[in-house]
Amino acid sequence: MRNMPDLDEIQLVLNLCRHGSMSAYAQSAGVSAAYVSKRLAQLEARLGARLFHRSTRSLSLTEQGETCVEWGQRVLDSAEDLMNAMSAERSVPQGLLRVCSSTGYGRSRVAPALSALVRKYPQLEVQLELMDRPVDLLTEGFHLDIRLGAVQEPGLIARHIADNRRILCASPAYLKRAGRVKSIADLQHHSCLVIRERDQLPGRWVLQGPGGEETVRVKGTLSSNNGESVRQWVEDGHGIGLRSAWDVAPLLQTNKLKQVLPAYFQQANVYAVYPSRLASSARLRVCVEFLAKRLCV
Secondary structure (H helix, E strand, C coil): CCCCCCHHHHHHHHHHHHHCCHHHHHHHHCCCHHHHHHHHHHHHHHHCCCCEEECCCCEEECHHHHHHHHHHHHHHHHHHHHHHHHCCCCCCCCEEEEEEECHHHHHHHHHHHHHHHHHHCCCEEEEEEECCCCCCHHHHCCCEEEEECCCCCCCEEEEEEECCEEEEEECHHHHHHHCCCCCHHHHHHCEEEEECCCCCCCCEEEEEECCEEEEEECECCCEECCHHHHHHHHHCCCCEEEEEHHHHHHHHHCCCCEEECCCCEEECCEEEEEEHHHCCCHHHHHHHHHHHHHHCC
């Protein structure tokens, strides 16, 4: 028990993991890198375990460090929930929520919804990070992922909160230049603007059509992991894109884009994804229910 780390030391390890270097964390915390290094060394000595591999510019977790991060996040979450449960204001959600989402959907839909959330519950502290890459909620310390598309990782709860589908679209200029797309097989002969979505492999589109699910391999001169960039390339006439209906609806209404093969689409519903250990968290439950009402519109 004497070697047990306290909550501040656990938070130090999590912060170092997220920042990736001592200098980056020290700068954000307003302390010296030497001070951070000393605190980490003292903790490792007391635990009898090395938590990070160190290089001149970066840190990476050891196997013991990965265990510390996974369990440390659980300890901090449990401590936060304990304080909420013991508070006289039990009905008022409070504490930190770390939320992540994809860049486009996060910026246009999730961020405004979270703005309304903290106006209603000012004792919540929400950190939102937007990224177009797969996220490991347990390792990276996120409480909630607002995700488009399939959820396959074990140990996570996925709650459907809004319908969404991706559709094929292109600019009128591109279609005039390259010709009409008459069948799904024709996509192999067109310039397709591939986005490396978090829920699928690049260069392969799995679509639902009149005959059920069909897969087509596509390629083009441009690809990105950012949906907003791909949408702009579609507008610029570089090829055919597979974009969420909510994202391109205004462009379709003004005829800046045309839908291609309207009978085909890719299901990509919106899910609130969180670790099963947080299922009883009051602040998480309030956040998910609030977002479900805001995002389903």
